[in-house]
Amino acid sequence: xxxxxxxxxxxxxxxxxxxxxxxxxxxxxxxxxxxxxxxxxxxxxxxxxxxxxxxxxxxxxxxxxxxxxxxxxxxxxxxxxxxxxxxxxxxxxxxxxxxxxxxxxxxxxxxxxxxxxxxxxxxxxxxxxxxxxxxxxxxxxxxxxxxxxxxxxxxxxxxxxxxxxxxxxxxxxxxxxxxxxxxxxxxxxxxxxxxxxxxxxxxxxxxxxxxxxxxxxxxxxxxxxxxxxxxxxxxxxxxxxxxxxxxxxxxxxxxxxxxxxxxxxxxxxxxxxxxxxxxxxxxxxxxxxxxxxxxxxxxxxxxxxxxxxxxxxxxxxxxxxxxxxxxxxxxxxxxxxxxxxxxxxxxxxxxxxxxxxxxxxxxxxxxxxxxxxxxxxxxxxxxxxxxxxxxxxxxxxxxxxxxxx
Amino acid sequence: xxxxxxxxxxxxxxxxxxxxxxxxxxxxxxxxxxxxxxxxxxxxxxxxxxxxxxxxxxxxxxxxxxxxxxxxxxxxxxxxxxxxxxxxxxxxxxxxxxxxxxxxxxxxxxxxxxxxxxxxxxxxxxxxxxxxxxxxxxxxxxxxxxxxxxxxxxxxxxxxxxxxxxxxxxxxxxxxxxxxxxxxxxxxxxxxxxxxxxxxxxxxxxxxxxxxxxxxxxxxxxxxxxxxxxxxxxxxxxxxxxxxxxxxxxxxxxxxxxxxxxxxxxxxxxxxxxxxxxxxxxxxxxxxxxxxxxxxxxxxxxxxxxxxxxxxxxxxxxxxxxxxxxxxxxxxxxxxxxxxxxxxxxxxxxxxxxxxxxxxxxxxxxxxxxxxxxxxxxxxxxxxxxxxxxxxxxxxxxxxxxxxx
Numbered sequence: 001x002x003x004x005x006x007x008x009x010x011x012x013x014x015x016x017x018x019x020x021x022x023x024x025x026x027x028x029x030x031x032x033x034x035x036x037x038x039x040x041x042x043x044x045x046x047x048x049x050x051x052x053x054x055x056x057x058x059x060x061x062x063x064x065x066x067x068x069x070x071x072x073x074x075x076x077x078x079x080x081x082x083x084x085x086x087x088x089x090x091x092x093x094x095x096x097x098x099x100x101x102x103x104x105x106x107x108x109x110x111x112x113x114x115x116x117x118x119x120x121x122x123x124x125x126x127x128x129x130x131x132x133x134x135x136x137x138x139x140x141x142x143x144x145x146x147x148x149x150x151x152x153x154x155x156x157x158x159x160x161x162x163x164x165x166x167x168x169x170x171x172x173x174x175x176x177x178x179x180x181x182x183x184x185x186x187x188x189x190x191x192x193x194x195x196x197x198x199x200x201x202x203x204x205x206x207x208x209x210x211x212x213x214x215x216x217x218x219x220x221x222x223x224x225x226x227x228x229x230x231x232x233x234x235x236x237x238x239x240x241x242x243x244x245x246x247x248x249x250x251x252x253x254x255x256x257x258x259x260x261x262x263x264x265x266x267x268x269x270x271x272x273x274x275x276x277x278x279x280x281x282x283x284x285x286x287x288x289x290x291x292x293x294x295x296x297x298x299x300x301x302x303x304x305x306x307x308x309x310x311x312x313x314x315x316x317x318x319x320x321x322x323x324x325x326x327x328x329x330x331x332x333x334x335x336x337x338x339x340x341x342x343x344x345x346x347x348x349x350x351x352x353x354x355x356x357x358x359x360x361x362x363x364x365x366x367x368x369x370x371x372x373x374x375x376x377x378x379x380x381x382x383x384x385x386x387x388x389x390x391x392x393x394x395x396x397x398x399x400x401x402x403x404x405x
Numbered sequence: 406x407x408x409x410x411x412x413x414x415x416x417x418x419x420x421x422x423x424x425x426x427x428x429x430x431x432x433x434x435x436x437x438x439x440x441x442x443x444x445x446x447x448x449x450x451x452x453x454x455x456x457x458x459x460x461x462x463x464x465x466x467x468x469x470x471x472x473x474x475x476x477x478x479x480x481x482x483x484x485x486x487x488x489x490x491x492x493x494x495x496x497x498x499x500x501x502x503x504x505x506x507x508x509x510x511x512x513x514x515x516x517x518x519x520x521x522x523x524x525x526x527x528x529x530x531x532x533x534x535x536x537x538x539x540x541x542x543x544x545x546x547x548x549x550x551x552x553x554x555x556x557x558x559x560x561x562x563x564x565x566x567x568x569x570x571x572x573x574x575x576x577x578x579x580x581x582x583x584x585x586x587x588x589x590x591x592x593x594x595x596x597x598x599x600x601x602x603x604x605x606x607x608x609x610x611x612x613x614x615x616x617x618x619x620x621x622x623x624x625x626x627x628x629x630x631x632x633x634x635x636x637x638x639x640x641x642x643x644x645x646x647x648x649x650x651x652x653x654x655x656x657x658x659x660x661x662x663x664x665x666x667x668x669x670x671x672x673x674x675x676x677x678x679x680x681x682x683x684x685x686x687x688x689x690x691x692x693x694x695x696x697x698x699x700x701x702x703x704x705x706x707x708x709x710x711x712x713x714x715x716x717x718x719x720x721x722x723x724x725x726x727x728x729x730x731x732x733x734x735x736x737x738x739x740x741x742x743x744x745x746x747x748x749x750x751x752x753x754x755x756x757x758x759x760x761x762x763x764x765x766x767x768x769x770x771x772x773x774x775x776x777x778x779x780x781x782x783x784x785x786x787x788x789x790x791x792x793x794x795x796x797x798x799x800x801x802x803x804x805x806x807x808x809x810x
Contacts, residue, residue, distance in 0.1 A: 289699060
């Protein structure tokens with residue numbers, strides 16, 4: 001049995017190095033007599049790579065080589081990853097992907113092809129990097145009805161928020177530092193505006209609740225609006241601010257899903273996940289809360305998850321892993337601004353505007369302007385809350401969910 | 406396919422209830438057309454139980470019924486659990502156990518029988534209750550060389566330590582409270598003296614490093630010696646005290662393994678696991694540190710793990726999961742008092758006794774007697790440290806490893 005790797009970037013080269021480094025152990029665990037890397041597909045040249053002899057530029061070489069049973073896709077992006085993976089599965093090869101965009105947008109279709117062809121399409125690395133999460137949810141928590149899944153799914157924004165919380169660094173400075181350290185891209189939009197996190201929470205929601213959710217239906221709010229005063233107000237309430245992806249069952253066949261900065265209790269396991277680390281909480285009817293913590297990105301952590309999937313494909317030739325979900329009705333995802341909850345609100349006006357609301361806690365922060373107020377309160381919905389506050393003359397500038405994690 | 410449950414105590418009754426509650430989903434995920442509970446074995450009578458018609462007292466009824474393919478063992482204790490499980494595996498039935506004593510003492514032998522008979526012997530619930538840990542280590546981290554595994558593996562002692570740390574409750578009072586709440590047995594020895602944790606770290610070490618480790622070779626220290634002043638000294642160094650099971654590779658084919666109260670950084674994920682929660686850290690060459698957190702005991706959390714194993718057995722009839730380890734040489738486990746490290750020492754005498762040691766940090770605590778001193782220091786070994794201190798006239802009363810978690 002041979003494998004091929006498509007995309008020799010950070011993750012792809014990590015996969016190749018890890019596969020070679022622990023090759024004997026990996027072959028044994030895969031229950032293969034021989035288990036070798038045959039091709040690396042990349043449009044670039046790598047003349048000095050120790051793997052130069054395996055480099056190919058023509059996808060069809062991999063597609064048409066019957067000795068290649070498992071293909072790793074670490075190219076990223078939707079095209080041509082989608083076309084390649086689709087062709088490989090149709091050709092009866094198992095595929096392992098670290099590509100969250102691909103799984104979030106095309107997972108349902110690709111899983112169906114895999115099922116039809118009796119091969120595997122695995123993507124442990126697409127969420128939480130190296131953290132075991134896809135397999136624990138689909139197998140270890142299989143006896144549970146899952147009620148909720150929530151996580152710190154993006155290391156870049158978690159690094160920025162950690163700097164804001166621990167070192168009172170402002171957002172722009174923290175972002176520049178993240179860029180200098182290589183944690184953030186030159187164009188940081190996908191991270192900072194929550195797009196990356198929204199893809200990952202879609203994958204988790206699809207897996208936990210059995211119906212595919214597409215990123216375009218996820219209300220997504222990033223962290224650009226968070227100020228150091230919000231950090232201070234949150235601290236005054238015993239919380240920290242974390243960018244979370246949240247998916248929660250809301251009655252039969254309805255789902256609440258969003259990406260937003262949220263208030264999280266200072267002593268919770270999610271609050272303890274700092275810097276570029278990720279943490280994912282799963283709430284099941286039998287297990288209660290479990291949290292998975294580790295490196296959500298990076299060359300070798302991500303490669304660790306990819307190679308684990310490769311081993312699993314090796315062990316399951318012509319046997320399918322139970323992993324799949326179905327399509328969802330158009331009204332599956334409900335409006336997350338219309339559900340009851342606890343909220344943090346910061347804005348301009350008098351805190352008296354909150355007097356008619358329930359469970360109000362006025363927050364204070366050093367150097368807050370006299371015309372600014374921040375409160376935590378309970379409300380029938382975010383929509384109703386904002387309407388009430390507006391009617392009372394209060395101009396809300398930032399609203400965040402307050403979690404019970 | 407039918408299943409049977411042996412032992413209708415807390416965990417066994419949880420398994421039965423969960424299996425019935427989520428029965429449709431469980432049957433589907435097990436890839437079985439019908440998947441029913443046929444027998445419950447217990448020596449006691451349960452005339453009012455809704456499952457009274459399934460109760461049997463004769464083990465041979467289960468052993469000899471060919472329609473029973475999977476048997477759950479939630480009896481606890483070594484006998485007759487060992488004889489029963491052994492007979493069932495030999496008869497070609499898969500077994501799922503939550504019994505840490507059984508796995509720690511007889512795991513090697515039972516896994517070998519399972520292999521020979523091409524059936525499964527699974528025990529996710531034996532460590533960390535409902536927390537997914539056995540399967541993530543054996544599958545998700547399969548591409549890693551694991552360097553170390555360490556965890557808060559006993560909820561009772563973690564509850565007691567949490568009360569000591571957060572509420573300055575002394576050990577005896579916290580133990581009584583744990584007993585009142587049902588977290589601790591009337592005879593708390595197995596928890597408080599680290600025996601329960603030593604069984605669990607044996608299972609984790611066997612799994613992570615591939616060679617069976619028996620509890621009798623694990624140096625095991627409980628929490629009886631921990632005073633509120635130790636808690637205060639630890640806080641002065643930025644740490645908290647947690648009872649950890651630790652297993653660490655020490656060169657080729659050597660292992661360090663112990664159970665001991667340890668100092669853990671206040672902001673670490675392990676420090677954040679409080680009350681009866683468990684947390685397990687795994688350090689791999691590719692992934693770095695990952696932490697798994699959740700309820701380490703209790704009826705439904707433990708049942709969640711058992712039923713997940715049952716589902717896996719259902720999916721893998723006549724197919725074996727890769728799970729196993731080999732025997733270890735008599736000198737596999739090395740003397741953990743002979744390895745270098747950082748230590749916390751509290752005792753009677755002058756802190757001057759530490760002056761020749763490296764990285765010494767003198768700690769202070771309110772109300773400390775004048776003739777008492779506590780320090781953190783680095784040393785070539787615990788043995789050498791104690792000899793040096795003794796030669797300098799210092800009488801050490803408590804030594805704890807200082808971790809880098």
